[in-house]
Amino acid sequence: GEVAVETDVVVIGGGPGGYAAAIRLGQLGQSVVLIEKEELGGVCLNRGCIPSKALIHAAGEYHKLAGLGKLGIQLPEGEASFHMPKWQTWKASVVNQLSSGVAHLCQANGVTVVKGSATFLSNDRIGVETGGDFETYKFRQAIVATGSRPYIPPFLTPDHQYLLDSTDVLNLQEIPNTLAIIGGGYIGMEMGMAFAKLGTKVTILEAADRILPQTASHLSQEVWKQAKKLGITVKTGTRVETANVANGQVVLELLTPSNVREQISTDKALVTIGRVPNTKDIGLTQAGVMVDERGYIPVDPTCRTSIPHIYAIGDVTPGPALAHRASKQGIVAAEVITGMPSSVDSPYVPYVIFTEPQIAGVGLTREEAEQQGYQVTVASFPYRANGKALSIDEKEGFAEVIVDEKSHLLLGMHVVGADASNLIGEGALALEMAARVEDLALTVHPHPTLSEVWLEAAEAALGHAIHIV
Numbered sequence: 165g166e167v168a169v170e171t172d173v174v175v176i177g178g179g180p181g182g183y184a185a186a187i188r189l190g191q192l193g194q195s196v197v198l199i200e201k202e203e204l205g206g207v208c209l210n211r212g213c214i215p216s217k218a219l220i221h222a223a224g225e226y227h228k229l230a231g232l233g234k235l236g237i238q239l240p241e242g243e244a245s246f247h248m249p250k251w252q253t254w255k256a257s258v259v260n261q262l263s264s265g266v267a268h269l270c271q272a273n274g275v276t277v278v279k280g281s282a283t284f285l286s287n288d289r290i291g292v293e294t295g296g297d298f299e300t301y302k303f304r305q306a307i308v309a310t311g312s313r314p315y316i317p318p319f320l321t322p323d324h325q326y327l328l329d330s331t332d333v334l335n336l337q338e339i340p341n342t343l344a345i346i347g348g349g350y351i352g353m354e355m356g357m358a359f360a361k362l363g364t365k366v367t368i369l370e371a372a373d374r375i376l377p378q379t380a381s382h383l384s385q386e387v388w389k390q391a392k393k394l395g396i397t398v399k400t401g402t403r404v405e406t407a408n409v410a411n412g413q414v415v416l417e418l419l420t421p422s423n424v425r426e427q428i429s430t431d432k433a434l435v436t437i438g439r440v441p442n443t444k445d446i447g448l449t450q451a452g453v454m455v456d457e458r459g460y461i462p463v464d465p466t467c468r469t470s471i472p473h474i475y476a477i478g479d480v481t482p483g484p485a486l487a488h489r490a491s492k493q494g495i496v497a498a499e500v501i502t503g504m505p506s507s508v509d510s511p512y513v514p515y516v517i518f519t520e521p522q523i524a525g526v527g528l529t530r531e532e533a534e535q536q537g538y539q540v541t542v543a544s545f546p547y548r549a550n551g552k553a554l555s556i557d558e559k560e561g562f563a564e565v566i567v568d569e570k571s572h573l574l575l576g577m578h579v580v581g582a583d584a585s586n587l588i589g590e591g592a593l594a595l596e597m598a599a600r601v602e603d604l605a606l607t608v609h610p611h612p613t614l615s616e617v618w619l620e621a622a623e624a625a626l627g628h629a630i631h632i633v
């Protein structure tokens with residue numbers, strides 16, 4: 165047959181896991197081939213984190229216009245409108261800028277980027293289909309970073325025009341009048357709130373008894389409250405049984421908590437009920453790599469699979485499907501490949517939900533800490549007692565610290581409220597550095613900032629917050 169190109173490492177998949185791994189491998193002097201069948205940046209950059217946050221931002225700015233009057237800002241009557249095609253153009257420019265940035269970084273670090281679809285042929289060879297051609301690469305080590313795709317039960321197969329997946333909904337050229345969202349997890353709630361702010365009548369259909377069922381309920385409740393204020397209809401305990409497209413409408417048949425069948429008709433419906441790893445058609449059997457019963461690739465803390473010279477990172481591995489976890493694993497795998505003593509040993513992966521209000525956290529919740537046998541002190545501080553929060557008209561929410569009574573170590577930090585996504589960086593650093601609650605309380609926080617909610621929550625845990633009784 166054909167002569168294989170030899171390389172130290174092949175990385176399959178150019179998402180936040182794969183490209184970070186490839187760049188670090190290049191920095192460490194390895195020859196590396198990065199194979200991507202679509203666009204560099206993966207789901208996150210092209211149809212996940214970045215475009216969704218661009219929509220949430222635009223919708224948030226638009227929605228805020230209605231509340232500007234009380235700040236003394238007067239807008240000409242009836243002037244504000246939202247132009248979706250213009251937003252699409254702006255979004256594309258953001259995505260392209262980032263994607264070409266990744267291409268540039270790969271090139272600058274000597275990474276060979278190959279556009280094509282890769283399959284393992286054996287445990288040291290990989291085949292790549294590149295638009296008609298077939299190339300083979302012989303590798304010493306490999307990293308699987310093929311990511312995930314939406315989970316779609318057969319009866320909810322999107323037609324991509326009316327019944328949509330998360331990619332389609334971010335590509336809409338028009339704001340729908342009505343949108344039903346099947347699945348009230350974080351993607352469903354983020355998208356639902358964004359469209360509600362743009363004027364869409366949104367209905368959330370969630371099988372569990374509450375929205376954001378993966379998130380602690382005292383945090384998700386704040387989002388539920390706000391969803392109602394935005395006019396979103398939330399139907400919990402509700403199963404979607406069938407979906408049919410007819411006459412430009414989606415007709416959904418629902419089973420309500422009282423076992424009553426109900427039909428709703430909507431302009432568009434978004435299916436967002438989970439994700440599945442892309443591990444089926446990539447030749448893992450030929451390579452001998454073990455996959456669990458759900459299709460995920462189990463790995464050790466160095467990201468090694470059952471075949472020691474093949475690694476797996478990101479959404480294909482069990483654990484939270486988050487871009488920053490993928491990148492961290494990618495860097496660890498690259499370092500381990502070059503013999504460095506690296507590992508993913510920190511349990512402190514922060515999570516962020518970009519709803520309104522935002523939710524973010526790191527470490528244990530109260531329930532998790534108690535289950536693990538800790539005696540905990542839990543203290544919180546409300547946004548409404550924070551000067552900055554009031555001065556930017558963001559008084560909903562609170563910060564919470566979970567503290568081990570014995571050692572005073574911080575076990576968890578959670579925040580729901582404006583800019584929670586940025587506030588949690590401090591939490592991740594505190595937990596990573598094994599901070600005690602006193603460390604947080606002793607740290608001088610700038611005034612007036614939202615970050616003071618951490619200082620005050622820590623003080624509250626110690627029994628002496630200044631700004632609450």
Ligand code: FAD
Binds near residue numbers: 200201486
């Ligand atoms: P991916 O990003 O999925 O990339 C895998 C890449 O591999 C893809 O580009 C794919 O084309 C390529 N590939 C697959 N098979 C092959 C093959 N055989 N050959 C060649 N290439 C192949 N995470 C966050 O942390 N924060 C957020 O705010 C956030 N928001 C999200 C919003 C939405 C709507 C969605 C869908 C996801 C969001 N995520 C978010 C999750 C985040 O996108 C993923 O966790 C992240 O992209 C996983 O990175 P990865 O490198 O594992 O894989």
